Amino acid sequence: MGPLVIGLGALGVLIVLVVILMGMYNGLVRARVDCDNGWAQIDVQLKRRYDLIPNLVETVKGYASHERETLEAVIRARQQAVAITSDSAHAAAKADAENMISQALGRLFALSEAYPQLKADGNFRQMQEELTSTENKIGFARQHFNDTVGRYEERRQTFPTNLVAGLFNFSQREYFELQDAAQREAPKVSFS
Amino acid sequence: MSAARPPERPSAESRRERIAREVSAYPGTITFNDLIRKNKRQSVVLIVCMLLLCLALGAAMGAAAGVYAGGGELTSLLPSVAIGAGAAFLFGGLGAMWSWFSGSDAILRMMGAIEIEKGADPELFNVVDEMRIAAGLPMPRVYLINDTALNAFATGRDPEHGVVAVTRGLREKLTRDELQAVVAHEMAHIRHFDIRFAMLMATMVGLIVFACDAFWRITFRAGRYGGGRRSGGKSGGGGAVVIVVLVLAVLLAILAPIVARFIQMAYSREREYLADAGAVELTRNPLALAGALSRIAGDDEPLVEVANRGTAHMFIANPLKKAREAHQNINSLFSSHPPMDKRIARILALTR
Numbered sequence: 001m002g003p004l005v006i007g008l009g010a011l012g013v014l015i016v017l018v019v020i021l022m023g024m025y026n027g028l029v030r031a032r033v034d035c036d037n038g039w040a041q042i043d044v045q046l047k048r049r050y051d052l053i054p055n056l057v058e059t060v061k062g063y064a065s066h067e068r069e070t071l072e073a074v075i076r077a078r079q080q081a082v083a084i085t086s087d088s089a090h091a092a093a094k095a096d097a098e099n100m101i102s103q104a105l106g107r108l109f110a111l112s113e114a115y116p117q118l119k120a121d122g123n124f125r126q127m128q129e130e131l132t133s134t135e136n137k138i139g140f141a142r143q144h145f146n147d148t149v150g151r152y153e154e155r156r157q158t159f160p161t162n163l164v165a166g167l168f169n170f171s172q173r174e175y176f177e178l179q180d181a182a183q184r185e186a187p188k189v190s191f192s
Numbered sequence: 193m194s195a196a197r198p199p200e201r202p203s204a205e206s207r208r209e210r211i212a213r214e215v216s217a218y219p220g221t222i223t224f225n226d227l228i229r230k231n232k233r234q235s236v237v238l239i240v241c242m243l244l245l246c247l248a249l250g251a252a253m254g255a256a257a258g259v260y261a262g263g264g265e266l267t268s269l270l271p272s273v274a275i276g277a278g279a280a281f282l283f284g285g286l287g288a289m290w291s292w293f294s295g296s297d298a299i300l301r302m303m304g305a306i307e308i309e310k311g312a313d314p315e316l317f318n319v320v321d322e323m324r325i326a327a328g329l330p331m332p333r334v335y336l337i338n339d340t341a342l343n344a345f346a347t348g349r350d351p352e353h354g355v356v357a358v359t360r361g362l363r364e365k366l367t368r369d370e371l372q373a374v375v376a377h378e379m380a381h382i383r384h385f386d387i388r389f390a391m392l393m394a395t396m397v398g399l400i401v402f403a404c405d406a407f408w409r410i411t412f413r414a415g416r417y418g419g420g421r422r423s424g425g426k427s428g429g430g431g432a433v434v435i436v437v438l439v440l441a442v443l444l445a446i447l448a449p450i451v452a453r454f455i456q457m458a459y460s461r462e463r464e465y466l467a468d469a470g471a472v473e474l475t476r477n478p479l480a481l482a483g484a485l486s487r488i489a490g491d492d493e494p495l496v497e498v499a500n501r502g503t504a505h506m507f508i509a510n511p512l513k514k515a516r517e518a519h520q521n522i523n524s525l526f527s528s529h530p531p532m533d534k535r536i537a538r539i540l541a542l543t544r
Contacts, residue, residue: 137322
């Protein structure tokens with residue numbers, strides 16, 4: 001009876017081990033899929049901004065057609081950003097181009113202060129809300145992406161999941177980082 | 193004369209001082225992740241307490257029922273314990289299933305909340321959209337409660353069925369950042385599966401109250417009609433067991449509903465702290481949430497028309513008039529929300 005009991009015990013331990021390993025492996029895969037989804041969500045919002053910009057430019061043209069420079073800066077920035085493919089290799093260039101759009105849009109919205117009729121236009125105000133919100137959404141999508149990368153990296157680097165990660169080549173994921181130092185600076189608030 | 197007077201409303205200055213004192217009680221390096229971990233730990237303790245209470249109650253009632261049926265020995269009580277537990281399980285299962293599939297619709301109907309489309313309020317929709325992106329969740333449905341009080345709540349058994357509802361008063365009186373903070377608080381409830389848990393918790397509490405109520409009815413009936421049967425026959429050790437079991441069961445039947453309610457409310461308060469921390473995680477803007485909460489706290493109007501004791505725990509701030517007056521700044525064992533100033537203090541502790 002001895003060998004049979006030992007054999008069964010070993011089999012039981014083996015099964016438990018395999019189940020635990022499967023859990024760790026699946027957890028890592030899920031975390032990696034979350035990262036990919038997070039990245040895709042950023043693209044969804046960027047795409048939405050590209051789609052909104054031509055409409056906005058048309059609306060502004062109706063009231064302030066001679067502000068050529070500002071309008072063209074927005075269109076140019078958009079074209080440049082669209083041309084850059086969105087993957088990790090071009091992440092830095094893409095982020096720079098997106099920053100250019102944000103700045104050009106900022107100037108465009110500042111322009112509306114000088115044109116009361118434009119500012120009062122319902123369509124323009126709707127566009128402004130949509131674009132401002134899309135800007136926020138891009139920011140929140142990036143924040144969420146970084147959250148998912150953080151969870152993935154925590155899993156990947158902590159014991160014992162790091163053993164499984166090493167065994168199956170789960171590679172490191174990069175955080176999304178803003179190039180502009182001023183934007184990276186977290187808002188500091190103090191209570192005194 | 194002066195002793196009988198109700199306590200004065202604290203002035204703004206003393207309130208600010210009190211909050212500042214609370215803030216300094218938290219360690220300087222505290223982050224929202226610490227708060228979430230702390231709250232999760234405490235939630236587990238609460239759940240274990242509730243399960244133990246259920247177990248004790250079920251066992252005692254089964255035993256008491258067995259005693260009434262005439263058994264003095266402990267082994268003869270086992271079948272009645274099993275039957276009692278089975279019945280409780282069945283009722284609990286049915287109740288949980290109902291709240292699972294139609295609970296949130298029933299609640300929305302009860303509150304007179306109406307679903308709105310994006311065209312009706314693009315800004316509100318964008319704010320909700322921003323927060324669900326930050327949380328990485330699907331877009332919840334958005335409801336408006338036509339009431340001038342400042343309040344909001346979330347419902348839905350999982351993120352796929354999430355609902356965020358705000359009152360018209362809240363929508364009109366808060367800035368965009370504050371509105372975002374409130375929506376983030378509701379989104380945190382959805383993300384933490386608080387609503388599912390609160391529904392199951394409510395079912396369990398309801399079950400306990402129901403069971404105790406049934407116990408009383410049976411006891412009185414048995415006392416009237418069947419009391420005489422026990423007096424004959426059993427002697428010695430059997431009689432002592434009967435008395436001990438009965439005293440225990442009576443005690444539990446008195447205490448269980450109170451303790452259950454107490455645990456439910458303690459859980460509810462922890463979840464509010466957790467959702468506040470989760471909201472800050474999403475917005476990265478503690479000041480906006482603190483601002484929104486103090487604005488809501490400053491608003492005296494209760495949501496009497498649509499809220500009751502059963503639904504009060506779902507709101508961002510206690511909607512009941514009595515509760516608003518009494519518990520606003522008092523840490524009561526039976527209030528569904530922590531005192532506003534304590535919540536604000538915990539949030540502001542994150543900004544240092």
